[in-house]
Amino acid sequence: MRKAWFAPVLIVASIILQLTVLNGLRLPGGGVPDAVLVVVAALAVADGPLAGAIVGFAAGLCLDLAPPGSLLVGQYALVFCLAGFAAGRLSRAAGKSPLWSAVFMAIVVAAAEALSTALGLALEPAQVTTAEVREVLPATIGYDLILCPFVLYLVVVVGALLAEGLSAGAVAAGVHGGPAPAQRAQQRRRQRPHEPRLRHAAARSGDGWLSSGHEHYHRRQPAARTRGRLRPASGVAGSASGLRHPGSVSRTPPSLRLAGGRRRDGAIGNPVGRNTVGWAETPRWQPGRHPGMLAGASRQFRPRGSQPGGSATRQHSTFGVSASTAPGRPGRGRTPIRFGGRRGDGALGRAFGSASLAPSRRPPAAVPRLRPGTSRSALTIRSRPRPVPKVHFRTSSPPAARRPAAVPRFRRSSTFRSPGTAYGLVSGGVLGQGTFRTPRRRARVPRLRLATGRRASGPPGGGMLGGSGRSPLLGPRARIGKQPRFGYGRRSLLSFLVGRRVGGRWLARKRAGSRSRVWLISKRTGGAG
């Protein structure tokens, strides 16, 4: 982001320049350029409608109050506020094209000049007459338009330079390990065509021409999030990594933990008993949605609560691994639980063979731990002992850096923070798909939308931590490319005029048909932010 003082300083400087120098000029045609208006419009183009309206109001009020001032306080505030809003809005409608945003800015400036004159005519009929207006207004607008591109360029370039300096300093200080400024600039240049936004709010590393990165803020976020995710949830009992949460370890041993087999590790998977217990009835664990089905559990996968252990994920690792190396058969009744990675080779595979536990032995305390939230830990296990791929994802930066808008939603709906981990989880497959399908979708929409056109830069197949996990991922990934197109419908002039994202939703429905729900979610999250 540009430094906060940039806009106020620019406004004050332009006001003083206007009052001391420009107004005293005698230019052919009679008018003088209104530098303040042009600066307001340029800042609005760069910052968006909200900031534009605020900046315009402030600048107009200053111009009203600064001596000699206007006859009525507030008339410039009114006009400039409207102009700032309109410039920000229209520049968004202009989308990624600098040329169009400059054109829209010029239109706004001309309209604002006319509006200001009209306001003068209405409010100060003694001072402003139509004869004067006819004589002076065209020249004034002409000078404004001449000034427009230069001021826009100044605002954009200086803002970017300031931001560049800022982030460069941060990198030097090691605050975050982003790419070097030069590299980033190159990245930005390369990705310019994909950059839809001119507002600084959109500024991420690797952004378009107005980028004035929020890097500080955005980059640090995912790191913090990732760390938080790894902390308590990972390595609960049963984790292959042996990473245990001290608190849960003590409670886990009696409970065996079974789960649908993951493809690679094959740890799990198979039917475990017949009777159902409360947790097993939750729709999330229905086999149909279970990615772990791949592991050969097939339709048999019915976690039975009466059986010891419902899911492999709950198996205490040391216990489970040492229990047996022979694949067991699917548990029937009270028979030992059957484990067995069918296809896979995982460390956990074939473990837990004959660990048999009477249902009565299972502590009731284990039940809550069987909830999908807990089982997630087993997935984390997969990624935990291999920090490398995760680091890899993160350094590929775009996924991490581009998700700021979705932060609150992530927090609310799921704890998956990093796409890399999410993929790993999916592929791990222990989880019921239902556990995170919805959250992941939610999380995905903003992320993907921001990732437009950036796929190529990412690591190929990034995030496929768990190996297989293809089926849940592939569909979404195919959509990745499309979704932004829905999202940017808002930028269309039509939707601007209507005031809603008509075009976007219409497009979404048209292309994705039944997936309008996804779209609605993404709309709620305001993915464009």
Added chain:
Amino acid sequence: MRDTRRTRLVLVVLLVVALALIALDYSDGSNSALRSVRNAVGDVFGGAEHGTGTVARFFSGGSSSASQVKSLQEQVVKLRAELAGAQLSKSDLQQLRKLLLLAGAAQYRVLAASVIAVGTGYQQTVTVDVGSSNGVTTDETVLNGEGLVGRVISVTPSTATVLLADSRAEVVGAAVAPSGQLGSVTGPGVTASGSGLMRLQMLSSAAVLKPGQELVTSASEHDRPFVPGVPIGVITKLVSVNGALTEAAEVRPFVDFTALGIVGVVIVPPKHDPRFSALPPLPHPGPTVTVTVTARPRTAAAGSSPNPTPGG
């Protein structure tokens, strides 16, 4: 998210505030809260406007590492600034001298000030760098060495805003030079050329105007807003309006309103009406007449001898 509900809410709030301000100022121009805000902002911006010119003079290039070079460069900059200041004050001095001559002729006590800012848009106002702390109050006459500039319409502690006499909203009572007939002068407003002609409308139908007559301000009540005797301009053309009872004329102002530098605020009006004493001396068409007179005999001599060669 960025421009949806919140943005519109903010926009509407700001617009309502702006309209409220306009309404407040429109209905009650002397609102104390608004005035104090104006004063505060005027102080800040007035200071900045005042400082801009000063700072601009000290603009210099880059610096060098060696301290000696640096100090020398500083000296150069300083000397240059002094030179610029001296040159600037030379032109200022010229204006100031003329102002003092005019003020002396008409017995005004003036407070010299310089114009530091110019109004935006259709506001024909300027800001001068004296204010209430210097004893300036509203409705005081402002003039420069050429003639009438305007009147003070608002004052902050350090600045004063002057409504120019060429504003369309300004009506100045005027007296025509030799006869003392009264009329009113209205400004041309903003024009493309920057300096338009004022309009003189006589009060009496008996008044007779001629091009070339000069105007001064006539006496106002308690000498406010205009002290008497300040030169306004010269009549350039008579305007005949069908059905008008009184005569009208176009007046070219003495003052160039687009190039104001040093002005004076009349803080003490003259004890006696100076009448026309402050007017510049009338130009007489004498010299051309004498030239033609001296030229005639030569042509006559040349005509008397149409054939110089045989005659000479």
